[in-house]
Amino acid sequence: xxxxxxxxxxxxxxxxxxxxxxxxxxxxxxxxxxxxxxxxxxxxxxxxxxxxxxxxxxxxxxxxxxxxxxxxxxxxxxxxxxxxxxxxxxxxxxxxxxxxxxxxxxxxxxxxxxxxxxxxxxxxxxxxxxxxxxxxxxxxxxxxxxxxxxxxxxxxxxxxxxxxxxxxxxxxxxxxxxxxxxxxxxxxxxxxxxxxxxxxxxxxxxxxxxxxxxxxxxxxxxxxxxxxxxxxxxxxxxxxxxxxxxxxxxxxxxxxxxxxxxxxxxxxxxxxxxxxxxxxxxxxxxxxxxxxxxxxxxxxxxxxxxxxxxxxxxxxxxxxxxxxxxxxxxxxxxxxxxxxxxxxxxxxxx
Numbered sequence: 001x002x003x004x005x006x007x008x009x010x011x012x013x014x015x016x017x018x019x020x021x022x023x024x025x026x027x028x029x030x031x032x033x034x035x036x037x038x039x040x041x042x043x044x045x046x047x048x049x050x051x052x053x054x055x056x057x058x059x060x061x062x063x064x065x066x067x068x069x070x071x072x073x074x075x076x077x078x079x080x081x082x083x084x085x086x087x088x089x090x091x092x093x094x095x096x097x098x099x100x101x102x103x104x105x106x107x108x109x110x111x112x113x114x115x116x117x118x119x120x121x122x123x124x125x126x127x128x129x130x131x132x133x134x135x136x137x138x139x140x141x142x143x144x145x146x147x148x149x150x151x152x153x154x155x156x157x158x159x160x161x162x163x164x165x166x167x168x169x170x171x172x173x174x175x176x177x178x179x180x181x182x183x184x185x186x187x188x189x190x191x192x193x194x195x196x197x198x199x200x201x202x203x204x205x206x207x208x209x210x211x212x213x214x215x216x217x218x219x220x221x222x223x224x225x226x227x228x229x230x231x232x233x234x235x236x237x238x239x240x241x242x243x244x245x246x247x248x249x250x251x252x253x254x255x256x257x258x259x260x261x262x263x264x265x266x267x268x269x270x271x272x273x274x275x276x277x278x279x280x281x282x283x284x285x286x287x288x289x290x291x292x293x294x295x296x297x298x299x300x301x302x303x304x305x306x307x308x309x310x311x312x313x314x315x316x317x318x319x320x321x322x323x324x325x326x327x328x329x330x331x332x333x334x335x336x337x338x339x340x341x342x343x344x345x346x347x348x349x350x
Contacts (some may be wrong), residue, residue, distance in 0.1 A: 003086075003171035004053030005034045009221065010229045011041070011072050012059040013242025015347035016092040016133040019153070020160055021060040024090075027164040038072065041222035046078045053062045055165070057123070059114060062242070063093040063130075065193025066108020070241045071223055076114055081121040088127030088167055089114050089176070095132025095156070104154060104179075108186035111176040127167045128176035133155055133323055136345035137306050138243055138337060139201060139256050140321055143345035196304050202239035203315040204261045205246065206284050206322060208332045210253035217245035217254060237312075246337065247344045255289050257318075259334025268307045276306075290345060 006028040012018035021037055028035045047268045070092065093105030098227050111128050129264060131329075133156050134149045135141065144152075166173050176183075202225070211233065218226045218233070225238035226245060233254075237342045246254045321327040 001031050001033065001168055002054060003033060003056045003168060004201060005036075005049075005051070005055045006058065006168070007036045007049055007055060008040050008058040008060060009075070011039070011062070011075075013062055013069075013222070013240075013244045014136045014247050014345055016131075016136065017060045017062050017090075019347055020090055020131055020133070021058070023157060023160045024058060024164040024289055026157070027161060028168060031168055033168070038042075040075050042224060043075060045072075046075060046080065048080065051085070056088070056126075058088045058090065058127075059118075060090045060212050061092070061114075063091050063105065063110040064241060065197055066106060066110060066190040067194050068110050068114055069242065070194070070198070071240060073113070073117075076117045076244055079090045079118070080123065083122040083324070085329060086126045087118055087123045088129065088173075089118075089125070090160075090163075091176075092130055092131045094135035094137065095152055096135050096144065097152055102132065102152065104130070105135065106186060107176060107179060107183050108190040109183065110190075112183065113190075117222075127163065127173045129160075129163045129173060131159060131175050134345070134347070136243055136247070136347065137241075138159075138246055138342070139204060139241065140339075143247075143343035145343070146348075149345075150348055159248075161283075163323045166285070196235055196308060198239075198241060199237050199308055200261075201241040201288060202235055202237050202310050203311050204237045204256050204258075205239070206255055206257050206318070206331060206335075208255055208338070209325070209328050210251045210254050212251055212253070214250070220244055220248055229299075229319065230323070232319060232322060243345065247346065252344070255332060255335040255337045257331055257334070258336045260314075260318060260331055264307075264311055268303075268310055272306065272310070273303050 005021050008021045009015050010026060034264065061068050089111055091107055091110040093107055093110070095105055096103050107130050113124055115128060131200050134144050134152045136143060163173055203338065222242060222244065223238050223240055225232040225236050227234055227236060246256065322331065332338050
């Protein structure tokens with residue numbers, strides 16, 4: 001073995017990235033390496049075990065909106081500089097299975113941005129591995145069936161074991177670079193999610209009348225994004241859409257408010273924005289359709305800001321109105337995640 005010690009930092013919403021970190025740790029232990037596996041939930045300081053002997057450092061994280069989650073990027077930005085220390089990056093992404101065909105997710109900048117940050121800090125990157133573990137983004141689709149999840153896990157276990165064995169022997173593996181052309185195309189979406197999209201998604205989660213105030217979601221939230229306001233759960237903008245709360249709630253009391261979210265989109269882009277354009281034209285303030293490209297980009301920022309502002313205000317109103325049963329029922333039954341076919345996601349134990 002090339003290394004004497006392995007240190008893995010991981011962040012995991014529902015368990016996929018954690019599973020990958022544990023698999024790599026297991027291989028390292030079998031080879032006699034001293035290992036440290038560190039969860040960065042709610043981190044306040046960046047603690048590094050003593051670098052004794054030749055050390056390999058790994059970072060395992062999910063992919064959120066074709067990017068690393070903000071908590072991971074913040075952690076990496078605070079990570080101390082080092083010269084000629086080997087590191088690897090592993091990102092889990094939305095893998096699915098269609099009949100017998102395994103379909104990969106896409107990384108966007110989930111590999112590229114962390115690699116850039118760590119390279120600028122002096123680290124030597126020896127591995128970049130995307131891992132297509134089961135998609136678990138319950139905003140968009142129900143959790144995959146247990147049989148499919150197990151099948152994807154079995155496949156990914158083999159991929160991780162091969163990656164870990166090669167990296168620990170001193171070989172370099174840059175599997176992430178194979179999808180580089182597609183990932184570069186996704187850069188605008190990656191940054192759009194980071195600066196705007198995630199704030200919208202943070203305001204789509206609600207607690208229904210099924211909530212028994214056990215506060216498990218509050219205690220388990222990795223970024224302390226859930227708080228109690230007026231005796232009801234409230235999701236702040238710190239939410240990273242990691243899906244831990246909705247997947248771990250024992251009462252299935254947390255739903256994605258699909259109906260409410262769709263209504264906000266319609267109000268902004270079908271009513272408010274067209275009305276604003278009408279006013280600008282009517283009073284000859286500005287002809288939106290004949291402006292430069294620079295103005296076009298600025299206009300998109302303005303409309304997005306209007307959208308986020310309305311989301312913030314409407315969520316406050318919704319939170320207040322949810323105490324009334326009729327409103328609670330309407331929001332609950334207009335949420336797809338209310339129904340049994342919208343499965344929650346639980347990773348298997350491997």
